[in-house]
Each structure stands twice: as C-alpha cells, then as structure tokens.
Amino acid sequence: MSDRLTQRDIARLARVSQTTVSLVLNNRTAASARIPAETRDRVLKVIRETGYVADPLARRLLQQRNQILGVFTYESVFPSASADFYHPFLSGIEESAEELGCDLLLFTSAPVTDGRRLVFHDNNRLRIADGSLLLGRRIPAEELSRLVTEKYPFVSVGRRDDPDGAVVPYVGADxxxxxxxxxxxxxxxxxxxxxxxxxxxxxxxxxxxxxxxxxxxxxxxxxxxxxxxxxxxxxxxxxxxxxxxxxxxxxxxxxxxxxxxxxxxxxxxxxxxxxxxxxxxxxxxxxxxxxxxxxxxxxxxxxxxxxxxxxxxxxIPRKEMGRRAVGLLEAVLSGDETDLQQLLACELVDGSTLSKPKGL
CATH class of the missing domain: 3.40.50.2300 (Response regulator)
Structure with missing residues (x-):
C-alpha cells in the first residue's frame, strides 16, 4: 500500500468529513459556500502542514464531470414492505450528495426479472453518471467483476466479496x-x-x-x-x-x-x-x-x-453507510483510492428481550 496521503488522512487530521475535504480541495462554489470559514481554514492548514498534493490526472478528470452520481438498486426500494429499511440508506446518500453539490440519478430502466434487476442490460445508461452507488442484498459476482474490469467508478453500500480477486469498493456494516x-x-x-x-x-x-x-x-x-x-x-x-x-x-x-x-x-x-x-x-x-x-x-x-x-x-448504521459511500465514491472519482473497503461499527442495543435464562 502506498504511503501517499489521502483525503481520508486529511479529514482525520482536520477532524472533518472526507466530503468536506473534497469540497475545500475542489472549491465547488455552490456547495462549499456552506462550509464555515473556520472549518475551511483548519482543512487548508492541515493540507499545508502535511504537504498533501491531489493527483493531477484526477484533478483534470474532475473538471470533466457532470456532477451526477448514479444510484442502482438490485431490488425495488419503494414497496411499503421495504421502504422503511432502505430509507436511511437513501437519506444518507441524498444528504451527502447535497453537500457535494451533486445530483442523484436513480437508474430505473433496467428490466425486473424474478424480482431483481441487473446493471448491465441492453439499454443501460451508466455513463450518464460520473459513478454509481449500488444497493441490494445480493449483487451478482459477474456484475461486480465487469464493473471492476471496465473500470467504472462505483461503490457498493454493503460489504462484497471480491470476485476473481478484484478489489470491490464498499462501505459496509461490521x-x-x-x-x-x-x-x-x-x-x-x-x-x-x-x-x-x-x-x-x-x-x-x-x-x-x-x-x-x-x-x-x-x-x-x-x-x-x-x-x-x-x-x-x-x-x-x-x-x-x-x-x-x-x-x-x-x-x-x-x-x-x-x-x-x-x-x-x-x-x-x-x-x-x-x-x-x-x-x-x-x-x-x-x-x-x-x-x-x-x-x-x-x-x-x-x-x-x-x-x-x-x-x-x-x-445497522444505515444512514451513515449511505453518507460514507458517497464520500468514498467521491474519493474514487478524485483518484484518492486508499481504503476502498470500509466497515462501520453497528449500534448495540440492550433492549428488553435478552436476560438470564430462567432458573439462574
């Protein structure tokens, strides 16, 4: 692994989110205007002190972006039976995309077969978006392999095993x-x-x-x-x-x-x-x-x-997974590709349904 500093390192040192670091570095006027001056100064101070330099090729590619992030769901997220479960993920994605000044594009043209849809179909429009977030309980290994092979920028919301030894970017729950x-x-x-x-x-x-x-x-x-x-x-x-x-x-x-x-x-x-x-x-x-x-x-x-x-x-830290996934996708698009696989801690609940067994 390279010793090159990443945006995540800068975020940790400045005690801010990775999204905030990206906004400061790329100076996106509409979105970055919401960052307090004190926060911006703290990020810039860390950048100066560490000598961080963003990848020049990534910076050039950044200028060519549409500022559109795709969201692809392998199962429908709108039926009432699943709406409550998927809502926090989507809420976190929306919140983080807004901070970045990006629009979200929900891919819905993929045909549904046996209750599931696939990214790669005859009329897929992946390239409209700069990169995409993937949501779904199970994602076919062949789709992940093809996304990696074709070097399409994506992040899975949820841990995914590496097909054929490829590194799949994800933000999951531990x-x-x-x-x-x-x-x-x-x-x-x-x-x-x-x-x-x-x-x-x-x-x-x-x-x-x-x-x-x-x-x-x-x-x-x-x-x-x-x-x-x-x-x-x-x-x-x-x-x-x-x-x-x-x-x-x-x-x-x-x-x-x-x-x-x-x-x-x-x-x-x-x-x-x-x-x-x-x-x-x-x-x-x-x-x-x-x-x-x-x-x-x-x-x-x-x-x-x-x-x-x-x-x-x-x-499950669903909202934070959505937020972090957008931040990781932004890092991928910016060429800051260290820590491509992240697991977040779950929130433990004492609750009322576990106690000593009867008789103890």
Missing amino acids: YTTATATVTARALQLGHTAVAFVGPGQGAESSADRLRGFHQVAPRGLHLSPVETGGSSDSTPSGTADGVRPINAERAVEELLDELLERKITAVFVEDLADAAALAAATRRRGLAVPGDLSVVALGDASRPVDGDDEYSGFH
Whole structure:
C-alpha cells in the first residue's frame, strides 16, 4: 500500500468529513459556500502542514464531470414492505450528495426479472453518471467483476466479496463483530444452549453474522429461516420453483417447536421482523420473552413489524453507510483510492428481550 496521503488522512487530521475535504480541495462554489470559514481554514492548514498534493490526472478528470452520481438498486426500494429499511440508506446518500453539490440519478430502466434487476442490460445508461452507488442484498459476482474490469467508478453500500480477486469498493456494516458481541453477552448471562436463525450464506451480510455467532459459540445450533411475512394464508414471494411454501405462521410454530425441543434458551435472528414473529409465537404458547426464550435481533427489520418491543441486539448504521459511500465514491472519482473497503461499527442495543435464562 502506498504511503501517499489521502483525503481520508486529511479529514482525520482536520477532524472533518472526507466530503468536506473534497469540497475545500475542489472549491465547488455552490456547495462549499456552506462550509464555515473556520472549518475551511483548519482543512487548508492541515493540507499545508502535511504537504498533501491531489493527483493531477484526477484533478483534470474532475473538471470533466457532470456532477451526477448514479444510484442502482438490485431490488425495488419503494414497496411499503421495504421502504422503511432502505430509507436511511437513501437519506444518507441524498444528504451527502447535497453537500457535494451533486445530483442523484436513480437508474430505473433496467428490466425486473424474478424480482431483481441487473446493471448491465441492453439499454443501460451508466455513463450518464460520473459513478454509481449500488444497493441490494445480493449483487451478482459477474456484475461486480465487469464493473471492476471496465473500470467504472462505483461503490457498493454493503460489504462484497471480491470476485476473481478484484478489489470491490464498499462501505459496509461490521456484522461479524456486532454478532459476536451480543452472542458473548448472552453466554455471560448464563445461556449455554443457543441458536442462530438465518441463511448464514449467500449474501455477505448473512455469512458475516453466522461467522460472528460461531466465533463465540462454535457449537451453537444453526437453523434455516422461515418466511414470516404476510398473513397466515399468503404466499411469500421469491420462490424460484413456483412451489407454494408452507403456511408462514405454521412455519414459525414449527421453528419454535424445534427450539423448545432442543432446550434452546437464547435465539439470534438475522431479521428483526423474523425475531418479532418468533417472539409472538412464543407468547401465544404462554411462554415469556425473555424469561423462557431470549430473542436477539441481528439488525433492523426489512419489512414492517408490529408491537413496541425494543429488541436486544444491534442496529445497522444505515444512514451513515449511505453518507460514507458517497464520500468514498467521491474519493474514487478524485483518484484518492486508499481504503476502498470500509466497515462501520453497528449500534448495540440492550433492549428488553435478552436476560438470564430462567432458573439462574
């Protein structure tokens, strides 16, 4: 890795955001006018003292930019079932883009197939934007590889594995550490029979959570998730073979049966909505949460959740991920490409659904 100073180094030394450093360096009148004089002077002082010099080629390319950042979502972000989950990401992206004086372009022309869309289709308009932000639970490896190969400037909101050894720029959440921390908390409280409910594979976020769980509880039980959305007679979407899955409420009841049969006292659930469904099923049996079964949510809900419980676990720093992703994309466009992969700490939540197991 090069020892060349980066905008991120300047931001750290000046105690400002990387976006602020970029605005000061590039002197964008409309956006930078909002930066207080004291802040601007502090950034310039650090630049003078460190001898920072921006890449000259990047500066020339900067003059040719449209000041448009693309946003591509692999799943729709507007249906009510997902709106609450994606809103903080988009809010952070919008806020940071405004600070930079950039417009956002939401790519919507890509055809949706099986509930998903792909960047590369016959009429893709990626080049309208200077670079793009990618949002989605799973991003096909072949798309990431092509973006890297074609040297298209992009940043993924969420950690992505490197296809073919390529470096994928991303700003993600440190699910591994957060999950390990809350699992350790449960063991400290006296839980010895614990279980993880979630895919644990496929999306990097799922694999990271399971990794964190097994770091602390290597013999912990791993159970596949169940569809818990919709009414009891609804058909959950996303079944590739068209086979109607079992009744969602019955699936949760069967999951609960297995947990109780195995004498599990604390369960760690990837999606808060699934955690809420499991807690509701537990209470319908006349059992207490957390007394009889502690339920820990490893993140936020991807669909609406009923009830006022504050679930123990952690929150995903979604808004800050959106903000930082724009800052990283700006760094990529400016030729300041150190620290292309960033993980942000999750916000731990004590909550009311984790306690000592009954009898301790």
